[in-house]
Amino acid sequence: MNLKYIIIFSASTILALSSCSGKKDEEKTVYENTKFKEEEHNIVQLSDQQIRSVGVTTTTVQEKTMQKLILLNGKVEIAPSHISSVSSIMGGHIKSINVISGSRFSKGQVLAIVEDPQFIQLQQDYLVTRAQLESARLNFTRQKELNASKASSDKTLQTAQAEYTTFAATLKGLEQKLKIIGINAQGLTSSNIRSRINIYAPFSGFVSKILVNNGQYINPSDTLFELINPAGLLLELKVFENDVNDIKNGQEILVYNNQNPDKKANAKIVSIVPNIEDGGSSIAVAKLSAPNPEFMKGMYINAEVTVSSLYTLSLPNESVISFENKNYVFEDLGNKKYKMIPINTGISDDHFTEVVKADHFKNKRIVQKGAYSLLMLLKNKAE
Template sequence: MQFRKISIYSLAATLVLSSCSGKKEGEKTVYENTKFTKNSENTVHLAEKQVQSVGLTTTAIQSRNMEKLVKLNGKAEISPSHISSVSSIMGGHIKSINVINGSRFNKGQVLAVVEDPQFIQLQQDYLVTKAQLEAARLNYNRQKDLNTSKASSDKTLQTAQADYSTLNATLKGLEEKLRIIGINAKGLTAGNIRSKINIYAPFSGFVSKILVNNGQYINPADTLFELINPTGLLLELKVFENDVNDIKTGQEIVVYNNRNPDVKSNARIVSVVPSIEAGGAAIAVAQLSSPHSKFIKGMYVNAEVNISSRYTQGLPNEAVVSFENKNYVFEDLGKSDYKMIQVTTGISDDQFTEILKPEILKDKKIVQKGAYSLLMMLKNKAE
């Protein structure tokens, strides 16, 4: 519900019921016939003709089930944990680039090829160490047999064992280095040594940035690509202060973009930042139930949250008026006297507004039709 905004400077023009200049008493304006009690600045008294002219009616606090539709807006962003910078484990020259900005790729796809002589040297070192390890193993076994029969000294056996252990550790290290640059050491032979390595995609997603070009020399610290994993898409939505208490983690919402407002997707609130920003809104973070290509980083989005029905107390919308960001109702005191009472409102729909702490209005007659006119009369008095 949106309350009508009041402009003090337009009050007189708005409620003039008839011209007062040179006319009878019964034809004067509502304001000219309005009397105010001396005991309260929040009480207004109307003449009988004014009551009839305004058409005042009254109501009382009511109970009913209510639902609230909260509308949010914000932007699609990517979680930092789902933005990856890809680099080469070892330096070299870019031989080829197999993707372009914005292109989609699958996990394990070759993004680029890097070439350098050091890759050859690494494979060569592995094969040489592997051969040396085999020789060291045979020597160690032989020395164990000789030592058993005391044909060789303990020192010779210890030296053979140390050589074998050292080469075994070296081979394991070289094998791991080959693995992280994408070369399978188990299948490596002197006949398939290569000078190039592939840069593979670690997941399926989209290319956000390409930071190199063919022929460029790269160092291990250089970033080649920035990749986006779409499963990390988050929706950062603004929640205005009046709605903050209604938005909770775990709520299901529907989202859509401005280009296709009729095509809606499901999402879920995953967190609500517990602070109000300078613009008067908090941030709720939502995640799509399933990745969708129509939502991309930086896109403006809208969302709707249907607040669960709850049994509450309130008044018809017409009975609640707003002035300077505060809400009021008018109590009928009898004898054409009406007192303004400040209230705190909750959720609202097309016909009804929830009143928080409704006990202050218990057993009171509340003005329904004419509440707006009473507010203007009272504020005109202050002016």
């Protein structure tokens, strides 16, 4: 009885194992057939008539010296050293303002006029001190002559000398104060004393901000204008991580704004920030090769950087086709068969496209003319 059960159990086990083995073989066959069908799906077979119609030609990967065009974007900024805050050396009331925000000015141009009685007092003190100095000079000269003949004491001579020296120092100080506020002390007389001083532009540029108004009283610490010197104009350009190694100091670039994309100006890379930010980019700083009024602080700009590469393996542009956001080429398998295979591309120019990891393609015949037609035939076949 037990022997019977053992025989039945063994037969059942063998049957089960055979069933599992058959299932695995069947799955393997289905996988291989599927893989074969996928490969066949990427192959197109042409007839003689189609060959003549498409006009297929082939090529191979070629060594080329190519240029990489990198597109950058950024903003126009001004170096802090070229942004100036203008104030008055002495306080007073704003009598007039001769510029408006955004207006251009030349070095030495009068930006504003400030009025105050203290300007009159400073000029008066200068004229009085000048007269006193002349008197002290005459007295000092006389005392030297008298002392030489022992007609006056040494103490009297020393007092006259000290008085003369004091007035000379005072006059020199007043002269410098007048110079700072723009008054020529040498030409000052009692008949041309004035109550107003001019605020002059220290360089040529344009007005960024006006922080005062007519009639306002200002202190020496108050800022009247913020001025920008265009010579300090900088172009801050964003460089993505995969392009950082291609951007170098001293590179010549072309820049343009969105309003005039066809009007490009020459510039040069002057600095690269050695830091990759969270967004995966760094900053390259450039300067225009010549002043250009079309570029203003805060303006968004674009730049083109042409980078010469070393010899690289490439294919003609017409060999590379795009399908569903991927790049492909067709390999000539012989006997009028062509297989579509994926390809990784690098830089491109007007005629050739770089092939990344090109060793796989070195000994293959790649379709040049007719690649797009083969793609259409392959898609029709799939449908």
